[in-house]
Amino acid sequence: MSLRLINALSSPYGRKVAVALKEKAIPFDVTFDVPWGDDTCVAKHSPLEQLPILILDDKTTVFDSSFILEWLEVRYPNPPLLPSDPEQALATRFLKLLGERVMEAIHAIVFELQRAEPSQPFVDRQSRKVRRGLAEIEATIERRHPVAGIEIDIGDIAVGTMLLLVPFLIRNGFVADLEVLRWQVRHPRLAAYANRLGARASFQETVPALMDVDLKSVMA
Numbered sequence: 001m002s003l004r005l006i007n008a009l010s011s012p013y014g015r016k017v018a019v020a021l022k023e024k025a026i027p028f029d030v031t032f033d034v035p036w037g038d039d040t041c042v043a044k045h046s047p048l049e050q051l052p053i054l055i056l057d058d059k060t061t062v063f064d065s066s067f068i069l070e071w072l073e074v075r076y077p078n079p080p081l082l083p084s085d086p087e088q089a090l091a092t093r094f095l096k097l098l099g100e101r102v103m104e105a106i107h108a109i110v111f112e113l114q115r116a117e118p119s120q121p122f123v124d125r126q127s128r129k130v131r132r133g134l135a136e137i138e139a140t141i142e143r144r145h146p147v148a149g150i151e152i153d154i155g156d157i158a159v160g161t162m163l164l165l166v167p168f169l170i171r172n173g174f175v176a177d178l179e180v181l182r183w184q185v186r187h188p189r190l191a192a193y194a195n196r197l198g199a200r201a202s203f204q205e206t207v208p209a210l211m212d213v214d215l216k217s218v219m220a
Contacts, residue, residue: 002029003054004029005055014051017052020072024079024081069154080153092154095158098136106162109123141190
């Protein structure tokens with residue numbers, strides 16, 4: 001089965017899938033798309049009009065990054081990125097959930113601040129989610145037990161792609177250097193954890209890049 005990943009250059013959601021594919025040593029081709037562009041192919045392949053999208057050789061599509069990760073575990077179970085023990089699998093899925101929801105809150109802040117008159121109460125609420133979510137991630141990682149035979153799992157991938165995107169957003173001017181986003185200062189253990197993940201080949205080979213998109217015009 002041949003796989004083609006439709007991704008966006010800076011998408012942490014697409015990066016999750018690309019990292020999982022590489023960790024499982026699954027060959028795939030990648031096509032980069034700008035989902036807000038006039039000539040985007042996203043609507044053709046997904047009713048949700050969101051990236052990433054996985055296209056199979058029979059033209060079947062699999063979409064939504066969280067579902068794609070689960071789909072890969074069923075179709076390509078080895079090497080596993082999800083523990084076989086039910087309790088450990090729940091803990092891994094919980095960590096994945098935290099990574100995904102904190103990423104959503106960060107994106108909400110980024111997009112809200114592009115508005116002509118951003119809502120401070122909205123930004124404050126999303127900021128609380130980021131702070132509390134990161135604290136819960138740190139506590140969750142510290143109480144996890146190593147899973148025999150699994151070096152990295154889908155929880156690590158979701159959290160790692162989220163943590164490593166924040167410096168990219170700040171460095172490239174997508175968002176100001178806000179205190180809430182300085183997670184390395186508040187959570188040095190998470191910084192060490194993210195550095196270990198970032199050193200893996202799967203993360204090194206999927207580093208985000210700039211997209212040709214004007215966020216202010218998107219939010220207009």
